[in-house]
Amino acid sequence: TVQEGWDWAVTASVHDQQLRTSLEWAVLRGQNDPVVVSPDGWDRTAQLSGLAQLCLDPYYRTCKGFQVLFQKEWLGFGHKCRDRTWGHKLHERSPIMMQFLDAVHQVMRKFPKAFEFNELLLIKVVAAIVDNSYSDFRFNNERERLDSLNGTAPEHGNAYGQDSRGCASASLWHILHDEATASEYHNSQYDAAAFQDPIRPPLHATIWTAY
Numbered sequence: 497t498v499q500e501g502w503d504w505a506v507t508a509s510v511h512d513q514q515l516r517t518s519l520e521w522a523v524l525r526g527q528n529d530p531v532v533v534s535p536d537g538w539d540r541t542a543q544l545s546g547l548a549q550l551c552l553d554p555y556y557r558t559c560k561g562f563q564v565l566f567q568k569e570w571l572g573f574g575h576k577c578r579d580r581t582w583g584h585k586l587h588e589r590s591p592i593m594m595q596f597l598d599a600v601h602q603v604m605r606k607f608p609k610a611f612e613f614n615e616l617l618l619i620k621v622v623a624a625i626v627d628n629s630y631s632d633f634r635f636n637n638e639r640e641r642l643d644s645l646n647g648t649a650p651e652h653g654n655a656y657g658q659d660s661r662g663c664a665s666a667s668l669w670h671i672l673h674d675e676a677t678a679s680e681y682h683n684s685q686y687d688a689a690a691f692q693d694p695i696r697p698p699l700h701a702t703i704w705t706a707y
Contacts, residue, residue, distance in 0.1 A: 539580075542569040543596045550600060552694045558612040559672045559681065566621075567669075570596075576636040582628055597622055601704050603697045608683075610691035613672075615706060617681040621668065622707055630668040
């Protein structure tokens with residue numbers, strides 16, 4: 497069937513192989529004290545370091561903690577969001593951030609009660625990366641991002657030609673603090689007391705069907 501063919505293609509893809517490598521590395525990170533080093537430090541480093549911290553520290557599995565982790569490892573360390581998603585140079589494009597979210601989903605499937613947030617938040621972040629409408633994911637560094645929120649950044653229109661400069665709501669993360677939307681992304685199964693120790697990510701990835 498078409499679905500079976502699609503499933504096989506995803507399983508055999510480089511994306512799936514890299515996803516499994518990330519999960520395996522996170523397991524090793526929980527057993528040792530490695531130093532994460534790469535030539536740039538804004539792609540694979542953020543992916544592996546973020547995943548390891550998510551598994552080791554229950555704070556990063558809360559809504560606030562996940563926001564801090566994302567902003568610290570990806571945005572603060574200069575992941576080139578614009579170039580990786582909508583860059584004019586095709587060789588610069590890479591779904592590295594979406595691979596991280598897929599890896600988080602894999603861990604979430606194994607430990608559904610260990611996360612304060614639910615799968616809808618991950619899907620919302622993926623959508624925000626793709627539609628390019630939030631300042632969090634429209635720029636290559638913190639300076640450009642802050643300039644955008646202050647209304648002083650050069651225009652980089654999104655896929656729909658829209659510009660979100662100078663708008664306080666241009667940051668995605670307000671959805672976790674707005675009473676009207678926060679409950680939508682809250683995991684009703686969350687059991688903080690039961691998951692205070694590090695959790696071990698799965699070694700085998702499954703297809704993220706909701707994404």
